[in-house]
Each structure stands twice: as structure tokens, then as C-alpha cells.
Amino acid sequence: MNLYYDFSASSIRIFKGLLKIGVDLKNNKVIFPVYNSQYQTISYSNITFYIKKNDSDTQHLKLLEANNFLSETIQTIRIESAQFNPPSKKLKYIVGDGYFGALEYYSFYNFFSSSRFVRSGCLIIDVLSGGFYKHEIIHYIFSNYQFNRFLDEGIATLFSGGEIQFKTSTLNCWSEMCNKIHTDKKYRNAIDTEELLSNFQYKPEMYAISAMLLFKYYRKVGGKIFYDTLFNKLIKFSDAESVDFLKKELGIQQLSTFVVNTGVSLWEEIATKNI
Numbered sequence: 380m381n382l383y384y385d386f387s388a389s390s391i392r393i394f395k396g397l398l399k400i401g402v403d404l405k406n407n408k409v410i411f412p413v414y415n416s417q418y419q420t421i422s423y424s425n426i427t428f429y430i431k432k433n434d435s436d437t438q439h440l441k442l443l444e445a446n447n448f449l450s451e452t453i454q455t456i457r458i459e460s461a462q463f464n465p466p467s468k469k470l471k472y473i474v475g476d477g478y479f480g481a482l483e484y485y486s487f488y489n490f491f492s493s494s495r496f497v498r499s500g501c502l503i504i505d506v507l508s509g510g511f512y513k514h515e516i517i518h519y520i521f522s523n524y525q526f527n528r529f530l531d532e533g534i535a536t537l538f539s540g541g542e543i544q545f546k547t548s549t550l551n552c553w554s555e556m557c558n559k560i561h562t563d564k565k566y567r568n569a570i571d572t573e574e575l576l577s578n579f580q581y582k583p584e585m586y587a588i589s590a591m592l593l594f595k596y597y598r599k600v601g602g603k604i605f606y607d608t609l610f611n612k613l614i615k616f617s618d619a620e621s622v623d624f625l626k627k628e629l630g631i632q633q634l635s636t637f638v639v640n641t642g643v644s645l646w647e648e649i650a651t652k653n654i
């Protein structure tokens with residue numbers, strides 16, 4: 380999910396983009412992969428990529444990396460949780476070319492509630508042809524689970540190594556949050572009242588705080604209990620209930636204090652270690 384996605388403002392642009400790559404909204408089909416002659420498919424064991432025919436070898440290497448990232452991550456989670464239910468359908472990954480003038484989308488079609496891809500949840504439209512986006516692949520990995528938005532984005536941010544947006548650093552985002560908490564009372568209040576964490580807002584604060592709470596919780600209880608809780612308990616919780624649960628487990632009174640007291644170096648750990 381694109382962090383700064385504003386549906387009303389960009390719907391026309393996105394609509395045009397979909398038509399351009401061959402998404403047939405009327406008949407709820409993605410026709411592009413089959414009929415658009417500018418594209419070819421490259422299939423690995425886990426992902427089918429749709430890329431432009433003239434894309435370079437470097438691009439192919441990135442596709443291979445994406446495929447490896449996907450299978451390794453699934454493998455790691457399986458080791459820690461026997462009950463993990465990975466997606467059974469192969470991921471379709473469309474490497475776009477800046478069509479939407481924005482970032483990547485996973486299961487983007489949800490907004491139209493129209494396509495069979497909604498239910499299968501196995502389509503990524505990647506609008507940057509320069510790389511692959513771990514965050515969206517994590518959404519796919521957990522696509523058999525319907526977490527609330529707060530958890531969903533926190534999980535994708537954490538397991539992608541701290542990716543909120545393509546090639547952005549959550550570390551910088553976290554420092555900015557710390558500064559703002561010190562200088563802006565209203566902002567601090569919005570963090571503490573959890574106003575910035577819910578209400579259907581895709582704010583960087585929601586991504587970052589959720590990921591950090593989950594990381595700390597993982598560190599505290601270990602992988603097995605973490606996944607047990609995630610798959611059996613947290614999955615039934617609302618955004619607010621999840622925040623409350625994690626705060627309680629970690630002994631947090633105020634989220635603003637938690638943010639300020641959590642060093643940015645933890646983001647480096649998250650980026651370098653696959654949890």
C-alpha cells in the first residue's frame with residue numbers, strides 16, 4: 380500500500396494508468412499480461428513477473444533477488460511457526476514504468492472491489508522499474524490473514540527491514556518524529572491519543588510505530604509466541620485493541636515517550652537482520 384496514497388485525488392490518474400497497462404475494469408480482468416505485446420513474462424518458482432521486453436539484464440537480476448527474498452522469508456517464518464499459512468497461489472508481479480506517478484501497490488484492486496485478484500490477493504503492481512519492493516511482497520506473504528490496518532502495515536514495514544516507501548529510510552522518519560514530539564505539543568498529543576495511528580490514515584507514524592512495537596514484542600517473547608499471538612489473538616483485534624495490547628505487553632504508558640526513548644539505531648538492526 381502506498382503510504383501517501385490519496386484515493387480521491389489520484390483516482391483519475393490511476394484509472395488512466397490501469398487502462399494504459401491493460402486492466403479491463405469493465406470486465407474485471409487484467410488483460411495486460413497476456414495481450415500487451417510490449418511485455419514478456421518471466422516465471423520463477425514463486426513469482427511470475429511481467430516486464431517490458433526491452434528491460435535489461437540488471438532488471439532480471441532484481442527479479443531473481445525478489446524471488447529469493449520471497450522464498451527465504453516464507454522459509455524463515457515457517458521455521459518459527461508451524462501454523463503459518465503461506466499463500467498458495469503464485470504471486471503476479473507487474474513491473475510498471477511510472478504509470479501512476481506514485482509508488483507500489485499490493486492488491487491494489489481492493490479499492491475497486493471488483494476483480495478476482497482481490498480475493499486471491501496475489502497481484503503487485505510495481506510502478507518503479509528500478510527495483511523490487513519488499514514491503515509489498517510481505518503483504519503477499521501474509522495475504523491469507525486479514526489483519527487490521529495498523530498491524531498489516533506494521534508487519535509489512537517490519538519484515539521488509541523497515542521499508543515504508545521504496546528506498547526511504549524509516550530511521551530518518553523516526554528522528555523526525557522524535558524532533559516533532561519535542562517541539563510540537565499538538566503532534567505529541569496526536570501520537571499519545573493514537574489519532575495518528577488509526578482512522579484509516581496511512582501516515583508514516585502508523586507504519587513506524589506499529590513496526591517498532593511489533594519488533595519489541597518479538598524481541599520480548601520470541602518467535603514462537605509472537606506468531607502464536609499474531610495468528611490466534613491479534614488477528615481478531617481492531618487497530619485500537621492491537622495498540623493497547625502491545626502497549627500493555629511492553630509496559631508503555633505514553634507512545635510519545637516510547638518513540639523518544641527508542642533509539643534510531645534499532646532501525647538499523649531491523650534493516651540488517653531478518654527477524
Ligand SMILES: [Zn+2]
Nearest residue numbers: 380381532535
Ligand atoms: Zn503496505
